Amino acid sequence: MRKPTVEWQVCGACNYACSYCIQSPRHRVGFPSPATVDGLLAFLASLPGRWEVKMSGGEPFAYAGFLARVVPGLVDLTPHTVSVLTNLSSPPAALDRFAELTRGRLGIVSASLHLESVTAAAFVEKALRLRERIGPEASLVVNAVLVPGRLEELLAARETVVEAGLRFFPQVMKVNGGVHDYSPADRALLARFLGPGDDPRRENRAPSYRGRRCWAGVDYLVLTQAGDAYGCRTAKRFGEGFLGNALAGGVRLLDGPAPCPYEICPCTVPANRGMIEGVGAARPAGEAA
Numbered sequence: 001m002r003k004p005t006v007e008w009q010v011c012g013a014c015n016y017a018c019s020y021c022i023q024s025p026r027h028r029v030g031f032p033s034p035a036t037v038d039g040l041l042a043f044l045a046s047l048p049g050r051w052e053v054k055m056s057g058g059e060p061f062a063y064a065g066f067l068a069r070v071v072p073g074l075v076d077l078t079p080h081t082v083s084v085l086t087n088l089s090s091p092p093a094a095l096d097r098f099a100e101l102t103r104g105r106l107g108i109v110s111a112s113l114h115l116e117s118v119t120a121a122a123f124v125e126k127a128l129r130l131r132e133r134i135g136p137e138a139s140l141v142v143n144a145v146l147v148p149g150r151l152e153e154l155l156a157a158r159e160t161v162v163e164a165g166l167r168f169f170p171q172v173m174k175v176n177g178g179v180h181d182y183s184p185a186d187r188a189l190l191a192r193f194l195g196p197g198d199d200p201r202r203e204n205r206a207p208s209y210r211g212r213r214c215w216a217g218v219d220y221l222v223l224t225q226a227g228d229a230y231g232c233r234t235a236k237r238f239g240e241g242f243l244g245n246a247l248a249g250g251v252r253l254l255d256g257p258a259p260c261p262y263e264i265c266p267c268t269v270p271a272n273r274g275m276i277e278g279v280g281a282a283r284p285a286g287e288a289a
């Protein structure tokens, strides 16, 4: 069953600078003004029915208005489920506040582990603390990019995560609209992370769904920090799928599905929300950073 979803890039800025970040430093900038946030909240409130609003960045917690304006606004002004993709770098008090604000309304916390900036042990400590505080309706999943040359280190990190009772969601590394060409040594280790490749709930292999009917732009959209709406991430990358601006002129959703024209579907959110014909399931397990 399709679960209508908006991916909202709350801000562009991030407090990390991961060497493998898919967003270039040039684009990894910017915070919205209070007026922009209010306008986007009004747009989200106008969506028919109950959607999942998955907030990302950059790093959403890096925006000072995130806990002060964005999250309370979503909870108070809309009926939607609140999800977030975060690197979990915020102080524990900020994460506690997030759990408190979203209690009863939280969907998924996708916590991205970046070993260039944090140890697995320190990350897991924070993740466990947050999981204790979120409501029983919510889940927390640890995502990690399968960084070339660092897979041994990631295997150890995965053990730390799994031993703590947390879910680990591996993601192949994407580059320039495709998947990184791993070395033979890395490919041998990849097999220890990845399954047969047919389950977007357990891993992100950035597959191609070309030709399958997809409801991107109908029940799923990507919203930038400036209010531009696109059918999906790949469409946006190609400068296609523009649905309008939520602050200027409005967003027009599509009437029905269309065959996917792209060679890569980089993020598991559409697949795990039932947007793609014959793919995914009702309960998403985790998403890409």
Ligand code: SF4
Pocket (backbone or CB within 6 Å): 014, 015, 016, 017, 018, 020, 021, 022, 023, 057, 058, 059, 087, 112, 114, 289
């Ligand atoms: S990968 Fe995520 S945490 Fe790292 S720099 Fe990019 S947006 Fe920030």
Ligand code: SF4
Pocket (backbone or CB within 6 Å): 209, 210, 214, 215, 216, 231, 232, 233, 234, 235, 259, 260, 261, 262, 264, 265, 266, 270, 276
């Ligand atoms: S299958 Fe993926 S890449 Fe293709 S249109 Fe749908 S969301 Fe976009």
